[in-house]
Amino acid sequence: MILGPLFLLGLYFLPLWNIMLGAPQYPEPLGMNIHINGIRGVSEFDIQNIDGLNHYIGMRTLPKDEDMWEFSAFPLIVGGMIALGVLVGLLGYSNKLTYKWFIGWFLLMSVLGVLGMYDFNNWMVDYGTNLDPNAIMKLENPDGTPMTYKPPLFGHVKMLNFDVTSLPAPGAWMMFVGMSLTLAAGYLGWKSSRITPDVEISARLV
Amino acid sequence: MKRFAFKIGILLSGMALLFSGCNQGGKSANNGALSSSAAEKVYVAPGEQDAYYAFLSGGYSGNLTVYGLPSGRMFKEIPVFSQFPTSGYGYSEETKPLLNTSHGFIPWDDLHHPDISQTNGELDGRWIFVNGNNTPRIARISLSTFETEEIIEVPNSAGNHSSSFITENTEYVVAGTRFSVPVPQRDMPIKEYKGNFKGALTFISVEPEHGHMEIEFQVIMPGFNYDLSHPGRGKSHGWFFFSTYNTEEASSLLEVNASQNDKDFIAAINWQKIEEYVKNGGGTRVPANYAHNVYDESTHMATSTMKKEVLTVDPTEVPGAVYLLPTPKSPHGCDVDPSGQYIIGSGKLSADITVHSFDNMLAAIEGGQFDGEAYGIPILKFEEVLAGTVKSGGLGPLHTEFDGNGNAYTTFFISSEVVKWQLGSWEVVDRKPTFYSVGHLMIPGGNSRKPFGKYLVAMNKITKDRYLPTGPEMEHSAQIYDISGEKMELIYDFPTHGEPHYAAGCPADLLKPNSKKIYRLDENNHPYGIKSPADARVERDGKDVHIYMSTIRSHFTPDNIEGVKVGDRVYFHVTNHEQDFDVPHGFAAIGANTSEILVMPGQTKTIIWEPKQVGVWPFYCTDFCSALHQEMQGYIRVSAANSNMELSWSVGD
Structure with missing residues (x-):
């Protein structure tokens, strides 16, 4: 339970999510990495070039770090959760807290994670559909509705000439590993409460 | 006879077609020469890239063209000495100063001999140097931006032809004059040429970090015509070799009057000795007027500065620095093999190729084996320096490059062919026709210690029926040969731009990773x-x-x-x-x-x-x-x- 939350430290230097945009004339795709504190280009000028392309279809420029409250709040929330998790782990190690706290931390983290994804998805909906009415290119779907450009939360879609792929990035994978470890800790703790002390010690460590 | 050979050619190519047709259906693809299709060897599929860069001089276009090998596809035309409306080179305010000279703004030149920078005698891919022949200049082109970065004018020179070849660590880029002229220029009768005109061989240092050029010294030689040159390498590093013609010192009807001597010379210059002489205060500073133009990548602008002085060296003042090697029949090419041992003189009016030995040369100097002197410069005995003669069976050898496996390849202008021969045994191994009247050839790295002996490009002067006709004026043709086997194989034929006199090539991987995508x-x-x-x-x-x-x-x-x-x-x-x-x-x-x-x-x-x-x-x-x-x-x-x-x-x- 001590080790698990520490995996979340990865979020401070590794991206949480990655969106790649490839097209025939972009054999080296453009890409953005979403970090908990802002959006960065995969290559140095990708953000500028994505904004340059998006202006044709009336999308706003990608938010700077200071443009979204999330980018200042997320680092604090993640930091709080790491501190809380380590504290719970330490107290669990000295038998002051039970495994139920481990599971409690996991559930709280999961709820926050889902809320984060929900928030992220809302932003993408807004970013991809709230378009400049004077956009250079106003395209319609086959059914006559205006075409929108929300990137996928997960997986691949074809958007005009671009193949857009959105997937969790190494920061998220580290978070998943960390969270799995805390879940495992909870499980082992639950088991040990019924069987042997060996398992209990490993649960606290994990 | 010719017609008969032509028919056989048709018959053979017809058979090749038949055979390749069979092979597609059959299973055995590797049974003999007929199954190896030339098309496959040059085919670079859509989306794939070539294995080599080739830089072909544009001659009277004043530009340098960039091609891929083996596909023969042209990638870029780099403007150097000529205005180029495509990019605005020489028209934009930023690039006009690059074309400034002591004669004012000049919108054109005749670009001849590209040479890629080297370290320890191997291509390093930092820069490529080229010469302007008409108004003597040397240019340096960046191989990360593929743009001209610097042009320096060469004073006391006229017809900057035995240029722009570099020493094996790019210490110097060397520029020799084709025309001898009065030095300094003055009003005098043309008929008094003999003994009065001089030929300047100019050594331009290259600053190792940025490549900036500076004229260090000019060796003021007798009034011959200095045709081509190459550096010593390996054991002969420190020497430079220049072919000469018109040792008769004629000023009129040279086609006759400069072809009278049975032998002209290859001039061997020990530049390290002269460098030392100059460092110790030797030489004479004389007034001059020449432009030095530098392009700055950060300001995107060129500036032109007029230089007012140059250091000249009288070769007779530096004992042991200059010798003349008799070489038959107005030699054109003057090429040094990868080991630095052999200096090959291609007497362009001869059937044979003359090979001098560097070791023999040193021994002859040591032993005082002289055959007189010319204007105080010792002439070595021909027989003492000769290593061998290639009895080629062709006519009009011009230029030789090497594959790194002990073979040399020489172009023959008059008999329109490339001849492969062996260093040491001087035996001819193979010969293949070119189409037509080949001038120079290029093997990537073929002028270095480490050639890449896979392809050979022959650059021809006459095109005639090789392509669909386009009126009286046609682009020159080039041929690519696969030289990886014992016998050369003609695999492709492509038109070039301007008149390629010479070329340089290197593996794609040497340049590809450093090629700039944008300016920041x-x-x-x-x-x-x-x-x-x-x-x-x-x-x-x-x-x-x-x-x-x-x-x-x-x-x-x-x-x-x-x-x-x-x-x-x-x-x-x-x-x-x-x-x-x-x-x-x-x-x-x-x-x-x-x-x-x-x-x-x-x-x-x-x-x-x-x-x-x-x-x-x-x-x-x-x-x-x-x-x-x-x-x-x-x-x-x-x-x-x-x-x-x-x-x-x-x-x-």
């Missing part, structure tokens, strides 16, 4: 560049109007300009704000008495527009930059010379 806008230090559209503006300074303009897909900032008057000089300073690979913007204004400019991402370029009539005149982007390229346009309003119209500018109002 945040490193743009052009005095009229702008880093943000917010800085776009128009300023008046008397009759000069400076427009600080930016471009990004797909508009100019500003795109509406008013307050310009008839008689103004309008400077359009265009900064491309793109930071995306291969997204240039162009700029052209109606009635501009100059070319367009093509501005690379992050770059600033300037053209001058001088309005002569009132009106509202358009300008536009000349490069198809985006789906809205056609909308990338603007207007400039021109008022009468005495108008009170104030300057104003805008975009999107």
Whole structure:
């Protein structure tokens, strides 16, 4: 339970999510990495070039770090959760807290994670559909509705000439590993409460 | 006989077709020569890339062309000595100074011999050097931007032909004169040539970090014609070898009068000895006037400086520095094998190739084996320095390069062929026709310690029926041979641009990773560049109007300009704000008495527009930059010379 939350430290230097945009004339795709504190280009000028392309279809420029409250709040929330998790782990190690706290931390983290994804998805909906009415290119779907450009939360879609792929990035994978470890800790703790002390010690460590 | 051979050729190619047809259906693909298809060897599938870069000189185009091997596809034409409206080179205010000389602005030259920079005798891919033959100049081209970065004029020279070859650590780029002339220039009878005209061999140092060139010294040689040259390498590093013709010192009807001596010379220059002599205060500083033009990648501008002095060296003052090696029949090519042991002189009026030995040369010098002297320069005994003679069976050898496996390949202009022969045994191994009248050839790295002996490119002077006819004037043809086997195989034939006299090549991997994609806008230090559209503006300074303009897909900032008057000089300073690979913007204004400019991402370029009539005149982007390229346009309003119209500018109002 001590080790698990520490995996979340990865979020401070590794991206949480990655969106790649490839097209025939972009054999080296453009890409953005979403970090908990802002959006960065995969290559140095990708953000500028994505904004340059998006202006044709009336999308706003990608938010700077200071443009979204999330980018200042997320680092604090993640930091709080790491501190809380380590504290719970330490107290669990000295038998002051039970495994139920481990599971409690996991559930709280999961709820926050889902809320984060929900928030992220809302932003993408807004970013991809709230378009400049004077956009250079106003395209319609086959059914006559205006075409929108929300990137996928997960997986691949074809958007005009671009193949857009959105997937969790190494920061998220580290978070998943960390969270799995805390879940495992909870499980082992639950088991040990019924069987042997060996398992209990490993649960606290994990 | 010729017709018979031609028929056999047709028959054979017909058989080859049949056989290759069979092979497609059959299973055995590797049973003999007929199954190895030349098409497969040169085919670089769509989306694939070539294995080698080839840089072919453009001769009278003044440019250098970049090709891929084995496909023969042309990638780029690099403007060097000639104005190039495609990019605005030599027209833009930033690049005009590159073409400045002591004779003023010169829009053209005859570009001959590219040579890639070397370290320890191997290609290092930093720069490529080329010579301007007509108004003697040497240029340095960056192999990360593939743009001309520097041009230095060579004083006391005329017909800068035995150039621009480099020593094995790029210590010097060497420029020898073809024409001997009065040094210094003066008014004198042409008939008094003999004994009075001189030939300057110029050693230009190359600063190792930035490549900047500086004339270190000129060796003032007898008035022969210095044709081609090559550096010693390996054991002969420190020496440089120049072929000569017209040792008769004729000034008229040279085709006869310069062909009388049975032997001319290869001049061997111990430049390390002269370098030492100069470092110890030797030589004479004489007045001169020559341009040194340098392009700065950060300001995107060139500056031209006139130099007023040059250090000359009288070779007779430096004992042991210069010797003459008798070489038959007006030698053209003067080539040194990868080991540095053999110096090959191609007597262009002869059937044979003369090979001198560096070791023999040293021994002959040591043993005092002289055969007289010319103007105080010792002539070594021919038999003492000779290593061997290649009895080629061809006629008119010109130029030799090497495959690194002990073989040499020589072009024969008169008999139109490439002959492969063995170093040491001097035996001919193979010969293949070229189409037609081959001048020079190139094997990537073939002029270094480490050749890449896979392909050979033969550059021909006569095209005739090789391609669909295009009237009297045709591009020259080149042929690619696969030389990886014992026998050479002609695998491709492609037209070139201008007249390639020489070429240099290297593996693609040497240059590919360093090729620049964009110029960084945040490193743009052009005095009229702008880093943000917010800085776009128009300023008046008397009759000069400076427009600080930016471009990004797909508009100019500003795109509406008013307050310009008839008689103004309008400077359009265009900064491309793109930071995306291969997204240039162009700029052209109606009635501009100059070319367009093509501005690379992050770059600033300037053209001058001088309005002569009132009106509202358009300008536009000349490069198809985006789906809205056609909308990338603007207007400039021109008022009468005495108008009170104030300057104003805008975009999107």
